[in-house]
Amino acid sequence: xxxxxxxxxxxxxxxxxxxxxxxxxxxxxxxxxxxxxxxxxxxxxxxxxxxxxxxxxxxxxxxxxxxxxxxxxxxxxxxxxxxxxxxxxxxxxxxxxxxxxxxxxxxxxxxxxxxxxxxxxxxx
Numbered sequence: 001x002x003x004x005x006x007x008x009x010x011x012x013x014x015x016x017x018x019x020x021x022x023x024x025x026x027x028x029x030x031x032x033x034x035x036x037x038x039x040x041x042x043x044x045x046x047x048x049x050x051x052x053x054x055x056x057x058x059x060x061x062x063x064x065x066x067x068x069x070x071x072x073x074x075x076x077x078x079x080x081x082x083x084x085x086x087x088x089x090x091x092x093x094x095x096x097x098x099x100x101x102x103x104x105x106x107x108x109x110x111x112x113x114x115x116x117x118x119x120x121x122x123x124x
Contacts (some may be wrong), residue, residue, distance in 0.1 A: 022091035043102035
């Protein structure tokens with residue numbers, strides 16, 4: 001059975017081109033994989049807390065405060081979703097020639113050194 005993670009990052013509800021495209025892509029994936037499990041994250045409706053000096057160590061270090069432990073728990077949850085996914089659909093509108101800050105925050109929690117990637121001086 002396929003696992004599909006769907007990330008919508010548009011702040012717009014109605015008339016969003018990226019939401020339309022995500023919906024269309026998910027419809028096609030459903031037809032191709034009728035039993036697929038779909039996990040949805042709507043970063044426009046339910047934004048992820050941006051990293052700040054209060055919670056940064058939860059994602060980039062060793063958590064010790066409540067805010068840092070909450071950030072680590074969210075990071076673990078998002079990483080688990082990503083790892084379980086066979087397919088990830090990301091709806092990313094362009095705001096002022098950039099992705100929405102909420103999508104950037106999602107990447108901040110999912111891309112964790114030593115966990116989802118490693119720094120190396122070696123090149124493949």
